[in-house]
Amino acid sequence: MPTVSVTSTNAGATVFCAETRGHNLFCDIPSAMGGTDTAMTPVEALLGALGNCLGTVIALVCQNKGLVYEGLSVDVAANYDPDAHRIDDFVVTVHMPGPIDEATRRAVEAAEPLCNVHNTLTHGAQVKTVLVGPE
Amino acid sequence: MARWTSKSVNVGPTFFAGEIRGHQLYGDVPMPLGGHDLAMIPPEGLLVVLGNCLGMEIALACKNKGVDYMGMSIEVEAEWDEKEHFLHDFTLKVNMPADLDARAQRTVEAGVKMCTIRNTLMRGAQVDLTVTH
Numbered sequence: 001m002p003t004v005s006v007t008s009t010n011a012g013a014t015v016f017c018a019e020t021r022g023h024n025l026f027c028d029i030p031s032a033m034g035g036t037d038t039a040m041t042p043v044e045a046l047l048g049a050l051g052n053c054l055g056t057v058i059a060l061v062c063q064n065k066g067l068v069y070e071g072l073s074v075d076v077a078a079n080y081d082p083d084a085h086r087i088d089d090f091v092v093t094v095h096m097p098g099p100i101d102e103a104t105r106r107a108v109e110a111a112e113p114l115c116n117v118h119n120t121l122t123h124g125a126q127v128k129t130v131l132v133g134p135e
Numbered sequence: 136m137a138r139w140t141s142k143s144v145n146v147g148p149t150f151f152a153g154e155i156r157g158h159q160l161y162g163d164v165p166m167p168l169g170g171h172d173l174a175m176i177p178p179e180g181l182l183v184v185l186g187n188c189l190g191m192e193i194a195l196a197c198k199n200k201g202v203d204y205m206g207m208s209i210e211v212e213a214e215w216d217e218k219e220h221f222l223h224d225f226t227l228k229v230n231m232p233a234d235l236d237a238r239a240q241r242t243v244e245a246g247v248k249m250c251t252i253r254n255t256l257m258r259g260a261q262v263d264l265t266v267t268h
Contacts, residue, residue, distance in 0.1 A: 005210065006179060008190050014198075018211075034195060046252055047139055049153070049181050073144045075140065090263070116221055120221045122261070124260075131240065
């Protein structure tokens with residue numbers, strides 16, 4: 001079972017930058033919440049990660065089957081519960097660039113169970129937090 | 136209950152751009168998987184989003200209580216089930232820049248509980264998918 005890991009570093013008052021394999025992702029919060037709005041909030045980035053993940057696996061399955069997918073888009077919506085500080089009821093709408101025939105529908109259905117972000121969200125996961133001081 | 140939305144558009148063979156409020160998030164896959172490795176793969180993005188969210192909530196809590204947090208970092212690890220295609224057993228290591236007294240430790244712990252991504256992962260969520268032309 002492989003382990004995947006990243007490090008997020010505080011890069012400004014409310015700006016965090018995470019790095020993995022040379023790729024960076026910045027997050028911030030809007031001014032009204034005390035930040036500087038230089039990047040997406042992490043919740044927005046979660047929706048984006050889900051849309052990108054589903055889009056990618058659909059693209060890979062369509063590629064393998066010789067189906068047209070270039071230009072497809074994925075809309076993601078979710079409800080935020082401000083009392084429980086969590087989001088739920090994600091609705092994902094996949095817009096294919098051409099007419100949806102049986103082969104295309106089957107390809108999208110085959111791709112959905114391959115999406116790691118989708119599956120992690122629907123399974124739920126244990127999250128353990130460890131606090132350490134300066135070394 | 137607030138509604139959040141995003142749009143991810145295919146802009147290359149396996150390259151996607153997610154967009155919200157003028158901010159963009161890119162995803163791609165490495166070359167052995169058929170992509171060009173132009174950005175993180177989305178599951179890496181999930182770890183990153185969790186680390187950034189936890190860090191931000193701790194930063195806000197510390198800022199409000201006058202606890203030193205500048206330069207803090209979060210290491211995130213998760214186990215990947217390759218067969219079932221999901222991540223599990225996330226571990227977050229919060230590295231604070233200074234030793235924490237009891238009050239500062241309570242502040243950090245309060246920030247942890249505010250992390251929306253952590254709370255969403257721990258409870259799980261429903262995801263419904265539809266396909267349109």
